[in-house]
Structure formats: structure tokens, C-alpha cells
Amino acid sequence: MQILARFSRPARAEPGAVLQGLPRLPWLWATAGAVVLLAAMVLGVLVGPAHIGLGTVLQALVAPSAVDPAQASILWSLRIPRVVLGAIVGAMLASAGAAYQGAFRNPLADPYLLGAAAGANLGATLAIAFAPGSSLIGVNLVPLAGFVGAGAAVAGAYALGRTVTGLRNTTGLILAGVAIAAFFNAIQTYIQQSQTNSVRQIYSWILGRLVTAGWEGVLLVLPYVVLSVVVILLHRRLLDALSIGDDEVTSLGISARRVRLIVVIAATLGTAAVVAIAGTIAFVGIIVPHTVRLLVGRSYRVVIPLSLLFGAAFLVLADTAARMVAAPAELPIGVITALVGAPFFIVVMRSTRAAAL
Amino acid sequence: MQRHHICGAVTAAITIAVVACGPTPSTPSTSGTAHFPVTITGTNGASVTIDKQPRRIVSLSATATEMLFAINAGAQVVAVDDQSNYPASAPMTKLSGFQPNIEAIASYSPDLVVAVDDTAGLVHGLGALSIPVLIETAAKNVDESYKQIEQLGEATGHTADAASLEKKMQTDLAAIVATIPKGTRQLKVYHELDDTYYSATSATFIGQVYALLGLKNIADGAKASAGDYPQLSAEYIVSSSPDVIVLADTKCCHQDLSTVSARPGWSSIAAVKSKQVIGVDDDIASRWGPRVVDFLRALAPHVKQLGQQAA
Numbered sequence: 014m015q016i017l018a019r020f021s022r023p024a025r026a027e028p029g030a031v032l033q034g035l036p037r038l039p040w041l042w043a044t045a046g047a048v049v050l051l052a053a054m055v056l057g058v059l060v061g062p063a064h065i066g067l068g069t070v071l072q073a074l075v076a077p078s079a080v081d082p083a084q085a086s087i088l089w090s091l092r093i094p095r096v097v098l099g100a101i102v103g104a105m106l107a108s109a110g111a112a113y114q115g116a117f118r119n120p121l122a123d124p125y126l127l128g129a130a131a132g133a134n135l136g137a138t139l140a141i142a143f144a145p146g147s148s149l150i151g152v153n154l155v156p157l158a159g160f161v162g163a164g165a166a167v168a169g170a171y172a173l174g175r176t177v178t179g180l181r182n183t184t185g186l187i188l189a190g191v192a193i194a195a196f197f198n199a200i201q202t203y204i205q206q207s208q209t210n211s212v213r214q215i216y217s218w219i220l221g222r223l224v225t226a227g228w229e230g231v232l233l234v235l236p237y238v239v240l241s242v243v244v245i246l247l248h249r250r251l252l253d254a255l256s257i258g259d260d261e262v263t264s265l266g267i268s269a270r271r272v273r274l275i276v277v278i279a280a281t282l283g284t285a286a287v288v289a290i291a292g293t294i295a296f297v298g299i300i301v302p303h304t305v306r307l308l309v310g311r312s313y314r315v316v317i318p319l320s321l322l323f324g325a326a327f328l329v330l331a332d333t334a335a336r337m338v339a340a341p342a343e344l345p346i347g348v349i350t351a352l353v354g355a356p357f358f359i360v361v362m363r364s365t366r367a368a369a370l
Numbered sequence: 371m372q373r374h375h376i377c378g379a380v381t382a383a384i385t386i387a388v389v390a391c392g393p394t395p396s397t398p399s400t401s402g403t404a405h406f407p408v409t410i411t412g413t414n415g416a417s418v419t420i421d422k423q424p425r426r427i428v429s430l431s432a433t434a435t436e437m438l439f440a441i442n443a444g445a446q447v448v449a450v451d452d453q454s455n456y457p458a459s460a461p462m463t464k465l466s467g468f469q470p471n472i473e474a475i476a477s478y479s480p481d482l483v484v485a486v487d488d489t490a491g492l493v494h495g496l497g498a499l500s501i502p503v504l505i506e507t508a509a510k511n512v513d514e515s516y517k518q519i520e521q522l523g524e525a526t527g528h529t530a531d532a533a534s535l536e537k538k539m540q541t542d543l544a545a546i547v548a549t550i551p552k553g554t555r556q557l558k559v560y561h562e563l564d565d566t567y568y569s570a571t572s573a574t575f576i577g578q579v580y581a582l583l584g585l586k587n588i589a590d591g592a593k594a595s596a597g598d599y600p601q602l603s604a605e606y607i608v609s610s611s612p613d614v615i616v617l618a619d620t621k622c623c624h625q626d627l628s629t630v631s632a633r634p635g636w637s638s639i640a641a642v643k644s645k646q647v648i649g650v651d652d653d654i655a656s657r658w659g660p661r662v663v664d665f666l667r668a669l670a671p672h673v674k675q676l677g678q679q680a681a
Contacts, residue, residue, distance in 0.1 A: 063609030083611065083638040090635030091604050145622055209453065209468045211622060217566045224566055224604060227634035341606030342596030
């Protein structure tokens with residue numbers, strides 16, 4: 014823990030220095046993040062409920078045709094896409110969480126703040142309950158409905174927040190998000206309770222479902238995630254300016270509202286896509302950015318790229334645990350992220366004495 | 371002989387087996403009011419006294435509904451819950467067995483209510499109105515199912531009908547089991563509850579049904595901590611390569627051989643290669659009523675065919 018404390022010390026920047034001073038991406042940490050992510054992915058590919066030896070795995074990676082076809086298909090069709098999807102989902106949720114925290118200047122913000130999770134859950138619930146097994150232009154209706162639901166909830170919250178407070182402050186927007194989420198949750202719960210036949214599927218969807226992940230899922234989310242992450246990364250400096258105050262952004266000749274809107278749209282787009290495929294995995298969007306903040310520094314030029322790397326690594330590890338702890342049964346990945354993530358976060362918070370918060 | 375065969379195959383039911391496989395039930399086999407009042411201990415351990423033969427039964431259990439109609443007590447049933455879709459003549463209502471509404475149930479002025487669980491204060495609430503509630507929880511094996519049929523027979527005054535249904539089920543099941551060739555390699559089965567790979571172990575009723583056919587259930591590989599209905603890893607299912615896949619998610623999730631074959635990595639599974647992917651009615655597969663015979667009858671030819679190929 015002393016090591017952690019030592020690393021975190023240079024990050025205690027003076028408030029005024031946020032824009033000019035230290036906050037460049039520390040390459041040591043970036044390298045560490047990349048190494049951890051790579052290690053997590055290697056581990057994720059090596060272990061699984063089906064026992065496949067190290068040699069076979071290596072062989073399957075180099076020359077799949079030389080391996081037993083059943084084992085090769087387990088690796089290439091099930092395990093590897095699941096690890097890749099885990100990394101994408103983790104990276105997206107963590108960076109979207111950081112973006113939301115920046116846009117709202119609120120440490121408790123997460124990607125679900127404006128109702129994305131509630132909307133996705135409602136959309137998926139409607140599809141599972143009333144149109145089971147149907148698909149639209151070749152895409153299963155459930156993730157599509159989840160995606161649309163998430164987008165609709167956030168759009169609704171934004172519209173509501175704008176009519177109420179005219180977006181002069183973020184509080185109105187956050188409260189609108191809370192109201193929309195509560196409203197959507199109520200409808201979702203009602204449908205879930207009245208459609209007793211589909212309770213298990215709905216529940217299983219909400220808890221997260223990397224279980225059925227294949228390359229199809231990866232390809233489905235990738236465009237949205239890439240677009241979302243690129244936009245968020247491009248706005249990392251403006252998020253730093255926003256963290257001082259709206260005036261700071263306005264003084265640069267840019268509308269603070271517009272920055273906020275663009276960041277929220279981008280983060281929501283990516284979140285909606287990963288939630289539609291993986292379900293509403295909790296906690297990643299909060300603890301990963303905050304852990305980075307505590308350990309490295311609070312500039313968004315640091316927090317966003319590092320959250321991306323560590324978020325990806327964290328979710329790959331959590332999913333490996335979800336696969337292995339009760340193998341060959343699965344544990345819900347959301348249980349792992351909170352169960353392991355919360356104590357880890359508390360340790361980091363205590364050891365750094367919350368200096369960077 | 372046949373009865374012994376069934377009892378031998380059902381391993382878990384040590385205590386119940388004594389009851390169900392002993393001599394035919396000793397209660398009077400007259401259909402009528404003679405043996406009332408009767409006290410029955412439901413499967414939840416609570417005893418309920420029924421003073422006279424019920425004429426206005428409300429069933430909040432889809433399985434109990436099937437049993438009641440199969441023992442000719444259907445005419446005494448005035449309302450069944452929203453899940454009781456079989457037989458078609460059952461008076462289905464909007465009553466819910468999962469979230470029972472005491473007032474709504476009481477409005478049918480029932481003289482007996484049958485339910486799966488005592489949820490939402492059902493027994494207490496109806497008790498205040500002096501309405502007896504018989505709880506018949508999910509059976510864990512065929513013998514527990516017989517026991518419930520016997521109890522419903524006693525509760526409704528149809529003990530003879532219940533005894534003959536039980537006997538018929540036993541005979542039918544034994545006849546189906548007898549068609550399965552013996553001494554071949556033990557075939558592996560994967561029972562699918564939904565398209566996120568929830569399954570059922572041998573600790574469940576459906577798992578015990580597979581045991582009757584001599585199948586090895588791949589869900590038993592899951593640790594006990596994962597529960598009786600574990601969610602299995604896709605990798606595990608693929609690497610186990612079950613010989614038979616039974617889809618109990620044809621209604622909920624519209625799964626069939628083609629959707630299963632299209633799942634990534636699943637084409638290497640033995641059952642997919644040999645097209646032994648059997649879609650069944652979700653309802654029959656999730657209940658523990660008389661239609662278990664139909665379920666077994668649908669499955670047996672596949673197991674028989676595979677067994678002969680293996681031999």
C-alpha cells in the first residue's frame with residue numbers, strides 16, 4: 014500500500030494547475046495498464062470450464078486446423094470472443110463512467126445516471142415478454158430493444174431536464190434522469206411481475222450475459238464503442254476545463270452545454286450498445302475511474318485513457334472469475350464486479366486517504 | 371415387478387418411496403363424502419383439515435390443476451390461475467399463484483385452495499376467512515408426484531380415481547422405460563430451460579425423469595452451490611458434447627434444432643451432429659403432473675435409437 018501511496022503523490026495537483034500542469038498521460042501507468050489488460054486476456058483465454066492445455070491453446074491460436082475441432086471451436090467460437098467482448102464492455106463502461114463524471118462534475122455519476130440501464134432493461138423486458146424469439150433484419154430483437162430503450166431513456170431525461178431548468182445547471186438533468194429511471198423501472202417491474210413465464214429470462218438478462226457471447230456480439234457493439242470512445246477521448250481536455258467550471262469552457266469560446274451534450278450522447282451511445290449485448294453490469298463505471306483518479310491523478314487526460322485500459326482488464330478478470338468460481342456453472346458477472354470491486358476500491362480509498370477525490 | 375423397477379430407478383426419494391411404493395393407499399376408495407372431514411399434511415409440512423367434500427376449488431398451481439382434472443375432480447374446480455393452461459376445459463382466470471391476491475381468490479368463495487407455495491401470506495390470509503389451503507410444493511421426483519396425486523384425491527373425495535391414475539402412470543412409465551435397450555454406453559443429456567443455458571440437475575423432478583431413462587445429466591457436473599437449476603457455461607456444454615439435447619425453451623425463446631446449430635461452437639456437439647435436438651412443450655417439462663408420461667414417451671424413441679446405434 015505504501016507503493017500505491019507513493020505513486021499517487023505526484024497526482025495531488027493544485028486545483029489551478031489542472032489545465033496547465035502535470036496532467037499528461039503518465040506512460041508508466043499506460044504501459045502498466047496495457048500489460049495488465051494483456052495479462053488478463055491471456056489468462057481469460059487460458060482458463061475455462063472446458064480443460065484445454067496450454068499447448069493446445071497455443072496451437073489453436075497459430076494453426077487451428079491442427080487441433081481437435083471441438084476444442085478449436087470452444088476456443089475460437091466461445092472463449093476468445095467472450096474475452097474480447099469482456100474487454101470491450103469493460104473499456105466502454107469505465108470510460109463512459111469517467112465521461113459522465115466529468116460532464117456532470119459529479120463523482121457519483123455512472124453511465125446509467127440518465128436512465129440508460131432502466132431504459133435498456135425496459136426495452137429488453139418488453140421484447141422478451143411480448144415478442145419472444147423474434148428478430149428484425151437479422152438482429153435478435155432483445156438487444157435491439159435494449160439499445161433503443163437506453164437511448165430513449167437518456168433522450169427523455171435530457172429533454173425533461175432542458176424544459177425544467179433550461180440546462181443552466183446539471184442538477185436538473187440529473188434529477189430528470191432519476192425520475193425517468195424510476196418511471197422506467199416501475200413499468201419494467203410491472204411487466205416482469207405480470208409475465209411470470211419470462212421472469213427467469215428477464216432476470217438473467219438484467220444480471221448480464223457474456224455467457225452467450227460470440228463474434229456476432231463483438232461485431233455488433235464494436236462500431237458504436239469505437240465511435241463513442243473516440244469522441245470521449247477527443248473531449249478529454251474540455252472535460253478538464255469543465256471540471257473547473259462552465260465559465261472555463263465558455264472562456265475558450267466553446268459552449269459548455271454543447272460539450273456536455275456531445276459527451277453525454279457519445280457515452281450513452283456506447284453504453285447503450287454494450288448494455289444491449291451484455292446486460293446492465295453494475296459498478297464498473299464508478300470504481301474504475303475513481304481508482305485511476307486515486308492512484309494516478311484526476312485530469313481527464315489521464316483518467317479516460319487509463320480507465321479504458323483498466324476497465325477492460327477488470328471486466329475480463331471478473332468474467333474469468335464468473336466462469337471459473339462455480340464452474341461449470343456461471344455466476345452473474347455483476348455479482349463479481351461488485352463483490353471484488355467494492356473491497357478493492359475501499360482499500361485504494363483508505364490507502365490514499367481519498368486525497369484525489 | 372414394474373412398480374419395483376420405477377422405485378429402484380428413482381433414487382433420491384428414500385422416505386417418500388416407502389409411502390408411494392408400499393401397498394395401495396389404505397384410505398377408503400369410495401368417491402364421495404364418506405371420509406370427510408379429512409386432515410392432510412401438505413408437502414410444506416402444514417396440515418389442513420377439510421370438513422366436507424369441496425365443491426368450489428381454486429387451484430393456483432398449474433400442476434395441481436392438471437392433477438385435479440386427471441382424477442375427475444375437475445367439476446369441483448371453479449377457478450384456476452393464469453398459468454393453468456391445461457386441460458383446456460380448466461376455468462382459467464387472471465388469478466396469480468406467484469402474487470396471490472387474497473381478496474380476488476376469496477371472491478370465488480372457495481372451500482379449498484391449492485397452491486405451490488405459501489407466498490404473500492396466502493395461508494394466513496385465507497385462514498382468516500376459514501378457507502383451507504393445501505400446499506403442494508414442486509415435486510422432486512415421480513414418487514413425490516404420486517404422493518401429491520393421492521393427497522389431492524383425499525382432499526377432493528376422489529381417492530379411487532387418484533389410485534387408478536397413479537397405477538396407470540406407473541404402468542405407462544414402466545412400459546416406456548422397458549423399451550430402452552440396456553447395457554449400452556450411458557448417454558448424456560443436456561436439458562435447456564432458456565437460451566442463456568440455465569439447466570436442471572438430477573435433484574429436480576425433470577432430472578429424475580432423465581434418470582428413469584438411464585441418461586447422464588451434464589448439469590450434474592455443476593457444484594451444489596450453483597443450485598438445482600444452474601446456468602451452465604457454453605464451453606462446458608460444448609466440451610461435454612451431450613448425445614441428446616432437450617429444449618424446454620421452445621415456447622419462451624423459440625429455440626429449435628436450427629437455432630441451436632447456429633450457436634457459435636455448438637456444431638461439434640454429438641446431439642447437434644446427429645440431430646438429436648428435441649423440442650418439448652416448456653409447460654410439460656416444467657410441471658410434475660400426469661403429463662410426465664407424454665414427456666417420457668416423446669423422448670424414449672430418441673434414446674432408444676441412440677442406444678441401438680451405440681450397441
